[in-house]
Amino acid sequence: MRNKRRSDSMVSSRGGGGSSSLCKPSFSTILRFFIVLILFIFIFNFYSRGILEDEQNLNVSQQLPQPHDKLWEAPFSDGLHSCLNPTSKYQALQGGDHYITVRSNGGLNQMRTGIADMVAVSRMMNATLVIPELDKRSFWQDKSIFSDIFDEDHFINSLKRDVRIIKKLPQELDSVPRARKHFTSWGGLGYYEEMTKLWADYQVIHVPKSDSRLANNDLPLDIQRLRCRALYHALRFSPSIETLGKKLVERLRSRGGRYISLHLRYEKDMLAFSGCTYGLSDSESEELRLLRENTNHWKVKKINSTEQRIAGLCPLTPKEVGIFLQALGYPPSTIVYVAAGEIYAHLSDLTSRFPNVLFKELIATEEELKAYSNHASQTAALDYIISLESDVFIPTHSGNMARAVEGHRRLLGHRKTITPDRKGLVEIFDKLESGQLNEGASLQHLVKHLHQKRQGAPRKREGAPDGIRGRARYKAEESFYQNPYPECICRSKHRT
Structure with a gap:
């Protein structure tokens, strides 16, 4: 009897024969459910949007330069880049049986720019450049020789298409008379073409000062680019x-x-x-x-x-x-x-x-x-x-x-x-x-x-x-x- 009542009760609750108040939620219950659901969706969207905005702001802030970053930024270079190759008009090295010896004067960078100038001068005068002697009498009294500071072989090889460079003057020329020539400051192409007349009487020209031997402007483009190749590429440190x-x-x-x-x-x-x-x-x-x-x-x-x-x-x-x-x-x-x-x-x-x-x-x-x-x-x-x-x-x-x-x-x-x-x-x-x-x-x-x-x-x-x-x-x-x-x-x- 007790089992029958339980079965009847279960059947009536599953079927539709029981009380309606137990089987169907009231209108107010449904309304409250939808209100809670809408509130939940609203709150979820609000916080999700905030998190998304925070992430977007973080990404943007990482991309934008910070105040201190501007202190380190390189200036806008507008697509410019180095161009050191010779032009199509640049002629191959002709060579010659004339030699220029140089004593570079000043500190390191005065000597470096002077040596680059003498590379260009040797090219214009169609001469072989002997590795320059460095200044040992300046304020610093540095006894370094060329190979102590610079990669000598790299200097010679990287300019072999431009100028013939040798480490020492040939022994047979050690005793021949040399033209000791203080080339004028800021000389141009015309000046050095005039100086080639010295080859009629001398096989060797000695230059006791190398700084500021060339003009800054009004030189052929290929001579200017040669100066850059000499200074920035050939004169590599040891x-x-x-x-x-x-x-x-x-x-x-x-x-x-x-x-x-x-x-x-x-x-x-x-x-x-x-x-x-x-x-x-x-x-x-x-x-x-x-x-x-x-x-x-x-x-x-x-x-x-x-x-x-x-x-x-x-x-x-x-x-x-x-x-x-x-x-x-x-x-x-x-x-x-x-x-x-x-x-x-x-x-x-x-x-x-x-x-x-x-x-x-x-x-x-x-x-x-x-x-x-x-x-x-x-x-x-x-x-x-x-x-x-x-x-x-x-x-x-x-x-x-x-x-x-x-x-x-x-x-x-x-x-x-x-x-x-x-x-x-x-x-x-x-x-x-x-x-x-x-x-x-x-x-x-x-x-x-x-x-x-x-x-x-x-x-x-x-x-x-x-x-x-x-x-x-x-x-x-x-x-x-x-x-x-x-x-x-x-x-x-x-x-x-």
């Missing part, structure tokens, strides 16, 4: 220098990823030569004056330091560099590699603002640098490599290295190079000193505005300023090696 230079670049990057190479020309010889003593003590100024007086080949002995500084002819001081970098927006954590010799004084004025200031001695081991001690040109080659590969290069004075590195970086895609407007900055620094201006937003605006167009963007090489006439205009022109555009940088279809 394998040991190249290897260590690349190691030091990797170590710098391991510290912070990106770094500034600062060519801080606040060195004793530079300050003495230029007569720039602003910010130095009386005893330091006197030491520099005596050095200038006792250096015979520095012709100018009396220099007004104030006038030099106002004219923008002095390198920035360490303190001024620190203010400058901060005004540009670089944070104190920035890695700053100092590509220079021993800084004369007041480096703490820079390191107080940028603690991560590094030198070769801090990133290379003592053993690695041992081979380069007392060889300033070889250590300068390390600085050149590190500066060339830096994210930002900033020279504090427009010397030979500054010009050479800037030109090379232009050739490699216009890598960011900030050239301080020293004359304009002096006015700003003086206002800071007098209290007319304070560090902060106003200073940043002034400095950034002053340097908007001084960051290595593409531009054609500048001629001499208006009003300069005669031969003086050649010296006033922008250096070919500082900016080899347009001859060695172009928009042609075929890259070289």
